[in-house]
Amino acid sequence: MAAPSGAHRLPMEGDAQASPASGSNMSPGSSDEYYSGATGKVSLAASERQALRERLTPDAAGIVLCMVGLPARGKSFISRKVERFLNWRGFSTKSFNVGMYRRDAVDPERSGRSDYFDAENSTALAARQEAAMKALIDALVFLDDGGKFAILDATNSTLQRRHMIGEKVAAHSRQYSLIFIEALCDDEEVLEANMSTKVQFSPDFKNMTSEQALADLKIRIAKYAEVYEPVQDHEGASIKLFNLSSKVMANHCYGRVAKSILPFLMAIHIGGRPIWLVRAGAGQPPGTGQGSPTRHDRTSRLSEEGRSLAIGLAAFVRRRADEYWRSIGKPQEPTLVITSTMPRAVASVCYTTLVHDQRSALNPVDKGAIGEGWWDVECPSDVPPWKEVEFRHPEFMAQWRKNPVRCHFPGGESYNDVVMRLEGVLLDVEMCTTPVLIVSHVTTLQLLVAYFRGIPLDQAWELPVPRNTVFEVLPTPGGSFHCEEHRIDTSAFPSPEEEGEAPAVGCGGGRTCSVDFENSNPHAKRQRVATSEDLGAAYCRCLPVACPV
Ligand SMILES: Nc1ncnc2c1ncn2[C@@H]1O[C@H](COP(=O)(O)OP(=O)(O)O)[C@@H](O)[C@H]1O
Ligand SMILES: O=P(O)(O)OC[C@H]1O[C@@](CO)(OP(=O)(O)O)[C@@H](O)[C@@H]1O
Known part of the structure; x- marks a missing residue:
């Protein structure tokens, strides 16, 4: 042979x-x-x-990720998440949902009923096969046009179907690979929840009561189960996810797949915890003696406005976290707080938490020679001062416009470099099952916002990231995100003079910082958090905070 x-x-x-x-x-x-x-x-x-x-290494021309699994196992959820993540990582990726092709060909009133999924129904079987083939052809054309990953989102539940897909991919191009991603689940509680999500959102069940829809979906699943054949090792490269990734098995996964997709699949979950992204509070203006006059962004402490943001942020996070834990009926657990290593970012959370993670991965893009001496100091706007960059460095800007993702600031980074260092942070955020707060800077937040809003990376550099605004991200049951912006009113907090408090000593974040040492750690100081009525009694406590400067 x-x-x-x-x-x-x-x-x-x-x-x-x-x-x-x-x-x-x-x-x-x-x-x-x-x-x-x-x-x-x-x-x-x-x-x-x-x-x-x-x-299967990074040089592979294109990869078909073929989903496998019974209905309501999370295949479309996983497909959407992987699609978003890979696009954000710079790999052009598109998902092809065979259900949509079926519905396009035959009205869901007919093709969405359980009898349509009977293996004995030869007309329906042929039509479903045709829908799957159309989706596969479009997937291959997408790869031909320069796509890196095409996701084939269907049950692909028999060996025969998967074999046919393999044959088709191989005949089309020897440069393309095929990897199966199989979602298996036997947790009854998860399945019940999944099925009710499906009947709520799938167009197949539009004109049915939820009882009718659920009953019909169960029959559909039983019909698929009769012929279902799990992926076997000899079928080729595969990843198996058992019960919400509580067990993950990888078979012949190399290169990009091993490096990016596998860790991502292990990180994602179906929890609905909120994620908050916020720009570090405003710093002291240049020339105030607070921080370096040339590297303002990196050394400056919080200004009054910035301090108000820190106070308002604590109130916001406390309120929203309370609401979240109450809504799911579970006892509160700590919010994961991650900041850049910039003093202003660190100080911005000192009213919010005792414990947080500082990551240099969240520091602003390194602007190299372009940023030196003026950008850090003078940038007054909510987005990087591109007009000013254009004026000072027109040749650089011309290059930048050609490829705003991969063009490097001379001697510094590109946005793609920043994506690569942010990947670890993003995986931690995806992995985390409690609320998450990230305090960072314009460029990094542009890229994170692009991920959560599904905006192409080459548009990220122009996204506005306003100050004193919390960007709230709420995962949806379908594997996407609902995003909202919340303005923090920094005028609502009284100044230290108004409150009669001593100004901060050695702590960029707290005007009410006293100099008593909490313990032998010279950076841990005892701080009384604001007593403003806006914050309520809950915030009038003494908290030890790690002093950022
Ligand atoms: N790995 C998983 N195992 C089980 N359920 C999952 C998994 N990932 C996501 N889900 C849940 O499955 C629900 C239904 O998912 P969906 O993607 O429509 O299923 P399918 O495409 O397999 O029919 C989603 O709302 C999600 O909560
Ligand atoms: O062609 P197969 O592999 O059956 O898979 C496609 C089918 O997947 C189904 C299975 O229920 O789910 P979905 O629409 O949720 O992606 C059907 O809509 C669709 O026709």
């Missing part, structure tokens, strides 16, 4: 010792024997095996 051309035909386990002899004349049963889905066993030379591996 001829050696397979599709990357979906990958070595079986235990073949690492295979001899380098040419596979084409190896006898069946030798150590260099491979299995190709439904076609049976074939032989493969070591060089061909290596070539298969190379197709």
